[in-house]
Each structure stands twice: as C-alpha cells, then as structure tokens.
Amino acid sequence: MLVSGPEQILAERAVDSVLTALRAHDPEVDFVKISAQGYEPGALGVHASPSLFGGWTAIVVDGFEEADDSLVEDAHALAQDPPDGVTLIVRHKSGNRGKRVLDLLKKNGRVITAPAVKSDRDKTSFVQQEFRAARRQIEEPAITALVQAVGKDVAELATACAQLVRDTTGRVRAEDVETYYGDKVETTGFKVADAALRGDTAEALRLLRHALAGGLDPVPIVAVLAMQLRQVGKVASAGRASSANLARDLGMAPWQVDQARRTAQGWDGIRLGRAIEAVAAADVDIKGGLRTGTAVARDPEYAVERAVLAVCRERRG
Structure with missing residues (x-):
C-alpha cells in the first residue's frame, strides 16, 4: 500500500x-x-x-x-x-x-x-468530514469558530472535533465551541479583524490587547486584517452569484463568502481602499519600515493598534 x-x-x-x-x-x-x-x-x-x-x-x-x-x-x-x-x-x-x-x-x-490541509477552506472541509464520520451535525458558525480557534494545527483540530463529538449532544453550535475554546479564539487575529471590520473600536482594542498580552505576534494579526479586507473587496465586486459558485471562483469557502457579504454591507470602495492602505502601512512598519538609510525606532504593537483604529474609523465613515 x-x-x-x-x-x-x-x-x-x-x-x-x-x-x-x-x-x-x-x-x-x-x-x-x-x-x-x-x-x-x-x-x-x-x-x-x-x-x-x-x-x-x-x-x-x-x-x-x-x-x-x-x-x-x-x-x-x-x-x-x-x-x-x-x-x-x-x-x-x-x-x-x-x-x-x-x-x-x-x-x-x-x-x-493524505493531502495537505492548509487553507481555511481545507480545514472547513476537514471539520465537516470529521463530524460526518461521527454522524453528527455542526453549524457553519461553529466550524468557523473552531477553525479560528485551533486551526493552526490539524492534529489539534481533529482532537477538538473529537472532544466536541464526545462531550456535546445534538447539533454543535458556535456557543459550544466558545465554551470549550473561547480563550483560544480570542487570542487569534480573527476576532480582532471581525470587530474592526464591524467598526466596534472598543471590542477590537480589547481583543487586540488580550491577544498581544497572550503572546500573539502582530504580524499574523495584520495578515488577517489584510486578508479579510481583501475578501470583502473581492466578494463585493463579484456580483450576485451563489455562495458556492463564488467560493469556487474566488478560492474561498462558502461560509467565508457569506461572512464577507454581510461585512461588505457597511463599506464602500473608497473607505475600503483607505483601510487596505492603512493595513499595508502597518505591515511595513511591523516588519522594520522602509530602508531610507536612517535608523528609526518602531513599535510593532503600536503599528497594529493604529491599523485597527484606522479600519474602525473607516468602517464608521
């Protein structure tokens, strides 16, 4: 074999x-x-x-x-x-x-x-298969929360699926994932990005500071902000096709398309562009800034906080 x-x-x-x-x-x-x-x-x-x-x-x-x-x-x-x-x-x-x-x-x-499980789309399919094999159902928001919480390690993701199957009854909901893995969800950049793209400044800063205090590097936080802003832009300009068709065309999972569509309702192209520029500038600052021949002290945590505030400000218009 x-x-x-x-x-x-x-x-x-x-x-x-x-x-x-x-x-x-x-x-x-x-x-x-x-x-x-x-x-x-x-x-x-x-x-x-x-x-x-x-x-x-x-x-x-x-x-x-x-x-x-x-x-x-x-x-x-x-x-x-x-x-x-x-x-x-x-x-x-x-x-x-x-x-x-x-x-x-x-x-x-x-x-x-044994194909690689790398993208969020791969991990979503993996979770769905785990629950299908266990003859259990799980809601899409619960899959999203689970992937965000423990999706860095596929083995840990499999263990989490097994625990939810073992320790819960009925259809697994997002609330069940929050009960078991809420602390891990909060220390990822995804909840920070979600709050920022909603324009919820207080919640975005609370989650950001919690994530940074927990040891999360500013680089992946900015990466998630950039990714979600790009997804909103792609989905908003892609027309009214079904989530499944758009997901296939854009290389996203259907739940990501649905989430981006909901988020896009509060944005327009000009403000989205300014938010993307702010996040790109933060990415440069976090990674050492532009090499101009002059040494400039930079604070990565301040740079990512400034980017989060800029995204919140643009969302609120």
Whole structure:
C-alpha cells in the first residue's frame, strides 16, 4: 500500500486502518517500522523473511521521499514479489524520489492520499468530514469558530472535533465551541479583524490587547486584517452569484463568502481602499519600515493598534 501526501494525521490514520484490519485477520501480527533516514541495506528483506513461527508481518517504510538508493532497490524488489504473509506500507510525502517504486505500488497495490490541509477552506472541509464520520451535525458558525480557534494545527483540530463529538449532544453550535475554546479564539487575529471590520473600536482594542498580552505576534494579526479586507473587496465586486459558485471562483469557502457579504454591507470602495492602505502601512512598519538609510525606532504593537483604529474609523465613515 502507498500512503501519498504530506498531512501527518491523515497518513497516520491510513496506516492505523490497515493495521486494524490486519489484526482482525491475525491478532498476533508483527509490526515493523523502518525509517528512510539511516536505512541499512538489506533490512527490508530481513524483516520480510518468513518467521519460524509463521504469522503475518506488516512493514511500514516511513519518509520514503528521503530514501537512498539501497532502500529504493530493496523496496522495489519487495513490492515486485511480496512473500505470503507480508504487507508493505510505504509513506511518501511528495516529490519523485523512488518513482519506479511508487509507480509499482500504484499499479499493483492500494493508494491512500493524505493531502495537505492548509487553507481555511481545507480545514472547513476537514471539520465537516470529521463530524460526518461521527454522524453528527455542526453549524457553519461553529466550524468557523473552531477553525479560528485551533486551526493552526490539524492534529489539534481533529482532537477538538473529537472532544466536541464526545462531550456535546445534538447539533454543535458556535456557543459550544466558545465554551470549550473561547480563550483560544480570542487570542487569534480573527476576532480582532471581525470587530474592526464591524467598526466596534472598543471590542477590537480589547481583543487586540488580550491577544498581544497572550503572546500573539502582530504580524499574523495584520495578515488577517489584510486578508479579510481583501475578501470583502473581492466578494463585493463579484456580483450576485451563489455562495458556492463564488467560493469556487474566488478560492474561498462558502461560509467565508457569506461572512464577507454581510461585512461588505457597511463599506464602500473608497473607505475600503483607505483601510487596505492603512493595513499595508502597518505591515511595513511591523516588519522594520522602509530602508531610507536612517535608523528609526518602531513599535510593532503600536503599528497594529493604529491599523485597527484606522479600519474602525473607516468602517464608521
């Protein structure tokens, strides 16, 4: 079997599913894990040799994208003529290293993909799939809050989904996410940006100072402000197509389109442009300012606060 793709948690689940199926067939299955780094020539053949006591052997080769020539040769030989009672599982993140082995596995074996979960759209789909697999429902605002709270780490996002499934009943709401992860939501830049784009100065500054006190760097806060302003601009100028169609065309999730449409109702093009300029200026200041030959002391926290105030001011007109 080939597990192809960089997402760690999806790859681990794929391997675990095979091991579970093998243990159902043979509870005493022998599990061997081999790392591509530091591979000793011939090790695969040794582990695949028949045992005196019989039984099944599962061999997982991890990090095959870093395989040296000896591992590629040994894996190709084993995949070409696997002995009875041996299951070979190859984990490969990306690239063309060991291509002839990968092609052989794709032709003769089973392929499970573990695609990267990076964008908010990917993470939204991931959460939806987690709840679908658990036969539970979750509201879109709850998905948004969950992604904003713990979406930096996909493994943590999966753990959060499992906890909500385990500890709640009925349809999971945004209030449920706030109960469990409200502190983490507030220390992200998303709530700061949401409040700023609503023009709620007091709330935006409260959340900003809470985030900064919690150790959040000003750079991602400004990045989120810029992203949400761009999304409002793109959606506001994209016409009246359905959320699903716009999401596909603009590379956004449908809930992001709906959110941007609601936010856009309080903006016009001129004020939105000025807000974007203010955030761009803050981005320059936070990252050290323009190099003019004169050293100027800059305060990143002041720069992001000034940007938040500018966005609030433009929203209120």
